[in-house]
Amino acid sequence: MAGRGVVAAGHPLTAQVGADVLRAGGNAVDAAVAAVLTSFVAEPLLTGLGAGGYLLVAPPDREPVLLDFFVEAPGRGVDPADRAPLVPVAVSFGDAAQEFHVGAASCGTFGTPAGLATAAGSFGTAPLSELTAPAAALARRGVVVNRQQAYIFSILAGIITSTPQARARYLVDGRPPREGDLLRDPELADALDRLGADGAAPFYTGDLGRAVADWVRERGGTLSREDLAAYRVVERQPVRVAYRGRTVFTNPPPAAGGILLAYALARLADAPGPPDATALVDAMVTAQEARTPQFLDQLDSPGFADGFLASRLGSTTHISVLDAAGWACSVSCTNGEGSGLVVPGTGMHVNNMMGEEDLSPLGFFTHPPGRRLPSMMAPTVLLRDGAAELVLGSAGSNRIRSALLQVIVNVVDRGGAAQAAVDAPRLHVEDGTVYAEPGVDLAGLAAARAVTWFRDRNLFFGGCQAAERHQGTFAGGGDPRRGGAVALA
Secondary structure: OOOOEEEEEOOHHHHHHHHHHHHOOOOHHHHHHHHHHHHHHHOOOOOOOOOEEEEEEEOOOOOOEEEEEOOEOOOOOOOHHHOOOOEEEEEEOOOOEEEEEEOHHHOOEOOHHHHHHHHHHHHOOOOHHHHHHHHHHHHHHOEEOOHHHHHHHHHOHHHHOOOHHHHHHHOEOOEOOOOOOEEOOHHHHHHHHHHHHHOOHHHHOOHHHHHHHHHHHHOOOOOOHHHHHHOOOEEEOOEEEEEOOEEEEEOOOOOOHHHHHHHHHHHHOOOOOOOOHHHHHHHHHHHHHOOOHHHHHHOOOOOHHHHHHHHHHOOOEEEEEEEOOOOEEEEEEEEOEOOOOEEOOOOEEOOOHHHOHHHOOOOOOOOOOOOEOOOOOOOEEEEEOOEEEEEEEOOOHHHHHHHHHHHHHHHHOOOOOHHHHHHOOOEEEEOOEEEEOOOOOOOOOOOOOEEEEOOOOOHHHOOOEEEEEEOOEEEEEOOHHHOOEEEEO
């Protein structure tokens, strides 16, 4: 329990820096921004200055707001015929495998520098330089690789060895980092200092942006100087849905994950008791089946969310923060798995979003330049009687919405505390197969469904970080699947 607030994040250092900001008098947005910046150092493959994301803020005195700084499709002023092929890389989760694509052609227009600077300037109370300073100091001092990050380095070895610059940045004695190795990143430290001193402009219209665009273009990517100069953070009205006496606010279109989560919750809302595995699977399947080509084509149309829900209802890192003044902040960022393009002198490892099959279900390079990709990330806040009660979000690509759905059910329907709700075994449905962790009760599930059992909890099922307020006290849940941690202030 805590007095000033709580931070749940994907690494103990990430959470601790956020809590330090709360103790120093910052609000939940200050803490979230500082924590995200720290995650660039402590969780370097899945996020960074070359990534994109979303920040959902729920102030105590007005409606929640979503800042969209996700990755855009690049290609302004570029002939698509000049594009190099994507480079396939197989990643094994032990009991399941997935193919990702990297290389210069996978790089999309990044948003994290712009998004974090906008969040701090619009909703924070501390100067941006104070929020970048802890992360910059940590990058110079170095971070000891923990077990979870060592595992991520090992399964993404094909990416961090794909270019000379990535090998120089990440390898230790010619191999992926192991638990206990110390990693320093002075170039990232310099870039963080630059963000704190000069804001986001150098990354989009200045020397850093030019260096990144030129590096990517020279290697066959389509990320251009024009793409970076045109990038803007977009303020959006969150999707809302009622669930068991709460109002759930989550990521709106053109992102896909939030509206599908809201759809699944709405289908479960009238059930007489806590949904069992059959009900959860049915809700997941219904949401997945709604993700049709027409759905994806219309995501960025005005009013799509309201029409979609009304007509039917008749990877990533995440940080969740609550503070004593009533502010709530939920922020998800992702670099995908990284493209392998580490740009010298910039501190940036550029995302591989254009090579993510989950973001291009209609085929690679089908999004026109400037279109935001249809992310599954869904930073979410639950309000009860107008006050923030639960803040959560997850990593995990297509598994994000199923992880969030189950954690919400575990807290709201089953009365679990945040940590127990996050720890509980999960299932996920994809392409007719039910994937399940040990302990999931599949009794009653249709025998016709194929089931793939995992031997243990696995980061395949996401990395949900949750913060909760209960009767004036704070607590949180850090996901052990991705090294999650909670820090109280």
